[in-house]
Amino acid sequence: MKKDKPLRVPVTSGLKDIYSMDMRMAYQAALWNKFNVVAFARLATALSVVRTALENNHTAIANALEILDAAIVSLIAIRSRGDQTDVWEITESEQPSILNGIDMAEQCIGTLDVALLEQTAAELLRISRGE
Numbered sequence: 001m002k003k004d005k006p007l008r009v010p011v012t013s014g015l016k017d018i019y020s021m022d023m024r025m026a027y028q029a030a031l032w033n034k035f036n037v038v039a040f041a042r043l044a045t046a047l048s049v050v051r052t053a054l055e056n057n058h059t060a061i062a063n064a065l066e067i068l069d070a071a072i073v074s075l076i077a078i079r080s081r082g083d084q085t086d087v088w089e090i091t092e093s094e095q096p097s098i099l100n101g102i103d104m105a106e107q108c109i110g111t112l113d114v115a116l117l118e119q120t121a122a123e124l125l126r127i128s129r130g131e
Helices: 013-031 037-057 064-085 095-109 114-128
Strands: none
Touching (some): 013 095, 037 064, 037 114
């Protein structure tokens, strides 16, 4: 008996736009000195979901994981400062890695499928809640 492949629902431009808006609007808020914990969370969540989904899907896009990891290292530093000082900002030295991460996430998201993104987001939420 032939094994059926799971249905792959590609990421639509609408879903890609939602991820892009979460990342780009948060980044823009930082440039306008309007960055806060909510904007940080949206940016960090979007980058983390795409990065983890790419890792689980074994992406073939060169340097994707390295670029996203560099952005996440910057986000960890931003989170640490924000938690300690309640001042949420992306420093000038962190801006290139964050922007490169956003650009790479936007490039890669089209290689993923909707179910993988949803499952990855749910998995990361469970982990963040300690479940």
